[in-house]
Amino acid sequence: MTSEFEPRIVGFLCNWCSYAGADLAGTSRTSYAPNIRIIRVPCSGRVDPLFIAKAFQEGADGVMVLGCHPGDCHYVEGNYHARRRFAVMHRLLDYLGVDKGRVMLEWVSASEGARFARVVNEFTDRVRQLGPAKRPVHSFQVAGNR
Amino acid sequence: MPRIGVFVCHCGTNIAATVDCGGVAEAARGFPGVVHATDFTYLCAEAGQRKIQDAIAEHRLNRVVVASCSPRMHEPTFRKAVAQAGLNPYLMEMANIREHCSWVHADRQVATAKATEIIRMVVAKVARNEPLTAKQVGLTKKLLVIGGGIAGIQAALDVANAGHQVTLVERTPTIGGKMAMLDKTFPTLDCSACILTPRMVELSQHPNIELRTYAEVLSVKGFVGNFEVEILQKARKVNHLTCTGCGTCWQKCPEKNVPSEFDVGMGRRTAIYIPFPQAVPNKPVIDTANCRYVRHLAAKERGEKLMECRVCEKLCPTKSIDWEQKDEIIVDRFGAIIVANGYDTFDHSVYGEYGYGKYPDVITGLQLERLMNASGPTKGEVVRPSDGKHPHSVVFLACVGSRDDKVGRPYCSKICCMYTAKHALMLKEHDPNIQTYVFYIDIRAAGRGYEEFVRRVQEEYGSTYIRGRVSWIYPQDGKLMIKGEDTLLGRPVEVEADLVVLATGITAAKGAVDLMQTIGISYDTYGFINEMHPKLRPVETNTDGVYLAGCASGPKDIPDSVSQASAAAVKVCGLFSQDYLTTDPMTSVVDQMKCVGCFLCEEVCPFRAVERETLRGGKVVARINESVCKGCGLCVAACRGEALNLKGFTDQQLLAQVTALLRA
Numbered sequence: 001m002t003s004e005f006e007p008r009i010v011g012f013l014c015n016w017c018s019y020a021g022a023d024l025a026g027t028s029r030t031s032y033a034p035n036i037r038i039i040r041v042p043c044s045g046r047v048d049p050l051f052i053a054k055a056f057q058e059g060a061d062g063v064m065v066l067g068c069h070p071g072d073c074h075y076v077e078g079n080y081h082a083r084r085r086f087a088v089m090h091r092l093l094d095y096l097g098v099d100k101g102r103v104m105l106e107w108v109s110a111s112e113g114a115r116f117a118r119v120v121n122e123f124t125d126r127v128r129q130l131g132p133a134k135r136p137v138h139s140f141q142v143a144g145n146r
Numbered sequence: 147m148p149r150i151g152v153f154v155c156h157c158g159t160n161i162a163a164t165v166d167c168g169g170v171a172e173a174a175r176g177f178p179g180v181v182h183a184t185d186f187t188y189l190c191a192e193a194g195q196r197k198i199q200d201a202i203a204e205h206r207l208n209r210v211v212v213a214s215c216s217p218r219m220h221e222p223t224f225r226k227a228v229a230q231a232g233l234n235p236y237l238m239e240m241a242n243i244r245e246h247c248s249w250v251h252a253d254r255q256v257a258t259a260k261a262t263e264i265i266r267m268v269v270a271k272v273a274r275n276e277p278l279t280a281k282q283v284g285l286t287k288k289l290l291v292i293g294g295g296i297a298g299i300q301a302a303l304d305v306a307n308a309g310h311q312v313t314l315v316e317r318t319p320t321i322g323g324k325m326a327m328l329d330k331t332f333p334t335l336d337c338s339a340c341i342l343t344p345r346m347v348e349l350s351q352h353p354n355i356e357l358r359t360y361a362e363v364l365s366v367k368g369f370v371g372n373f374e375v376e377i378l379q380k381a382r383k384v385n386h387l388t389c390t391g392c393g394t395c396w397q398k399c400p401e402k403n404v405p406s407e408f409d410v411g412m413g414r415r416t417a418i419y420i421p422f423p424q425a426v427p428n429k430p431v432i433d434t435a436n437c438r439y440v441r442h443l444a445a446k447e448r449g450e451k452l453m454e455c456r457v458c459e460k461l462c463p464t465k466s467i468d469w470e471q472k473d474e475i476i477v478d479r480f481g482a483i484i485v486a487n488g489y490d491t492f493d494h495s496v497y498g499e500y501g502y503g504k505y506p507d508v509i510t511g512l513q514l515e516r517l518m519n520a521s522g523p524t525k526g527e528v529v530r531p532s533d534g535k536h537p538h539s540v541v542f543l544a545c546v547g548s549r550d551d552k553v554g555r556p557y558c559s560k561i562c563c564m565y566t567a568k569h570a571l572m573l574k575e576h577d578p579n580i581q582t583y584v585f586y587i588d589i590r591a592a593g594r595g596y597e598e599f600v601r602r603v604q605e606e607y608g609s610t611y612i613r614g615r616v617s618w619i620y621p622q623d624g625k626l627m628i629k630g631e632d633t634l635l636g637r638p639v640e641v642e643a644d645l646v647v648l649a650t651g652i653t654a655a656k657g658a659v660d661l662m663q664t665i666g667i668s669y670d671t672y673g674f675i676n677e678m679h680p681k682l683r684p685v686e687t688n689t690d691g692v693y694l695a696g697c698a699s700g701p702k703d704i705p706d707s708v709s710q711a712s713a714a715a716v717k718v719c720g721l722f723s724q725d726y727l728t729t730d731p732m733t734s735v736v737d738q739m740k741c742v743g744c745f746l747c748e749e750v751c752p753f754r755a756v757e758r759e760t761l762r763g764g765k766v767v768a769r770i771n772e773s774v775c776k777g778c779g780l781c782v783a784a785c786r787g788e789a790l791n792l793k794g795f796t797d798q799q800l801l802a803q804v805t806a807l808l809r810a
Contacts, residue, residue: 010804015218023216026245034256037263038246039803040217042732042795045750046779054801058808075778076668076676076688076752085783117250 018066024113045078155214234277270806285371295323297696304715333599370691413523492547537644548651559651732794747781
């Protein structure tokens with residue numbers, strides 16, 4: 001792996017905690033790896049596992065899903081659903097031929113700007129070491145032709 | 147066809163210092179659907195907003211991307227700006243190139259490239275935005291208060307005084323709650339009844355308040371502004387319209403040996419009763435479990451014989467005894483609900499070392515209140531329940547069922563330190579020769595005049611405070627021996643006492659969890675309501691239109707409960723000041739053609755927004771109640787048949803962002 005490789009990372013951030021945490025990292029001028037591209041979602045529970053699969057299919061090297069800490073969900077229990085779906089998604093990754101290290105579910109609160117930066121840096125390093133991702137072995141159609 | 151305008155903000159130098167805004171705008175012109183792109187120093191300023199509005203007109207834009215700060219900052223500003231230019235406000239999206247880019251990356255090249263990509267993603271999203279319209283729904287300006295303690299009373303009075311209709315539902319035969327059972331209140335030593343009963347009377351006579359005691363909430367349907375509530379009015383067997391509360395019946399009732407709930411078992415009451423002399427309403431109910439006539443009727447049915455009684459019926463001057471009265475279910479509509487269901491004290495019988503609740507002279511703080519109260523069972527004489535003698539040495543144990551992981555109550559009950567100090571003081575006032583000892587872990591006396599009060603009890607009233615837990619209480623020669631440890635001196639202590647008072651902590655009210663589930667609000671492991679936000683929204687629940695007050699959300703003293711009640715009342719008045727409620731249009735929506743009726747969505751929805759609708763062919767499909775839906779999208783991710791989508795965050799919009807980023 002050359003040291004020039006810069007992974008492309010997609011981050012699905014819940015609006016109420018993690019997106020605000022990323023905002024706080026900005027407000028406090030906490031620098032972090034620039035690889036992540038943030039997609040704002042209302043809740044980590046909004047993230048369909050297919051979004052993650054789709055990201056890899058399109059050429060992402062890593063996908064992060066960040067939500068509120070357990071018990072803090074703005075929608076009461078959305079992050080618990082996210083966690084369960086994520087567990088199932090994890091098993092699907094082998095089938096797709098995607099290294100499990102390329103996906104991450106983490107909790108970042110609105111007050112954790114520094115933690116957001118740390119989590120992003122750690123994940124970026126991890127994915128950088130894994131190298132460029134291969135497209136999933138099994139191509140699949142996301143129903144409804146999205 | 148989307149005609150997208152992209153506006154890149156410099157934010158002074160906040161963005162422009164690290165992002166080449168002109169270059170980014172230039173690049174944006176090449177993105178699919180973009181017909182106009184430009185940059186400006188401050189888009190949020192009036193001139194900036196006008197620049198957007200002029201461009202909408204000039205370039206016939208039907209989509210706008212504002213690349214500037216976080217949408218959490220200025221989304222409302224720019225939505226309003228485009229709306230003024232005649233565009234649907236939901237056709238504007240923000241690209242966050244400040245917090246998520248210029249402020250966190252120093253390298254101009256990196257930041258410029260990233261900003262460009264961020265905008266490209268948002269352009270792809272906005273191309274798929276649909277115009278959304280906020281819906282308006284009417285509301286019923288009537289409040290339901292659940293619980294008639296001081297919190298419920300205060301909330302009901304505040305809202306009623308603001309001119310709104312209020313119904314207060316209380317499960318016991320009287321309002322007043324726990325405060326009515328107290329003798330004095332700390333730290334001012336106000337007579338509890340003297341300050342509370344005028345409020346109770348005011349409530350019962352208020353023209354805007356309907357009082358329903360001896361009633362419970364059975365079911366809650368609907369949503370903010372339009373709750374439909376079933377209330378169970380339990381049969382009192384007394385016609386309260388004709389009853390004058392003269393008292394003949396409860397004075398003459400022969401069944402006099404029922405343990406009084408109000409006196410926490412320290413006193414007895416009759417089968418037809420009012421809980422205490424100043425009860426509101428001051429009219430009796432018949433406790434059918436103990437009434438001799440009701441038991442006679444039941445026995446007759448079984449073919450057994452039991453003496454008929456009907457003394458109350460014979461003596462009632464207004465013929466108000468109504469044996470035919472049945473439980474009744476009332477259905478009413480409310481716009482808001484305040485839950486003030488209060489608390490219960492911890493059941494100390496789980497503590498084997500304190501005698502499993504079996505020693506008659508080991509009582510709780512609430513029982514001592516009743517003994518000290520002039521209208522209590524002993525007319526204010528503090529005596530030992532076992533032999534009726536005056537105690538000379540009284541030991542208090544703090545933190546019984548508080549700060550104790552062993553019994554599953556790790557939290558602090560907040561009021562026990564103070565009420566124990568009050569008890570130690572009051573006992574000394576009752577009998578200056580009495581000696582009091584307090585076993586405590588820490589003294590928690592945060593509050594105005596609280597710490598001073600505890601000091602006074604120790605210094606002026608000579609109460610002996612011993613820091614440490616008690617390991618064992620056992621009876622010996624008609625007295626109680628208390629073995630514990632003085633952790634400050636580091637040695638065991640043994641105290642002989644005539645009476646032991648346990649400062650039992652606050653637990654969620656009996657049936658609290660059932661009530662929360664009935665209403666559909668979230669609660670913690672102890673049965674206390676979870677606030678919408680513990681710091682900034684402390685009197686709101688996670689369900690719009692349902693508010694909380696008092697110990698429903700955890701231990702509180704009277705001033706805190708009253709403050710919360712008034713705070714909740716203000717929230718209700720704010721809600722009721724509107725004639726229509728505007729709902730956020732970013733809700734889930736069902737494609738009923740695709741819906742297979744599995745109702746997984748119903749299962750995952752935390753807000754009960756999913757309803758069932760039967761189509762003409764008989765197929766049952768999901769429908770989203772847009773007034774209830776909060777737009778979390780849980781159902782959308784759960785839907786197997788892709789029948790659901792979330793307006794504003796559709797699958798198509800989100801996936802378009804992924805594709806726009808990675809395919810470029």
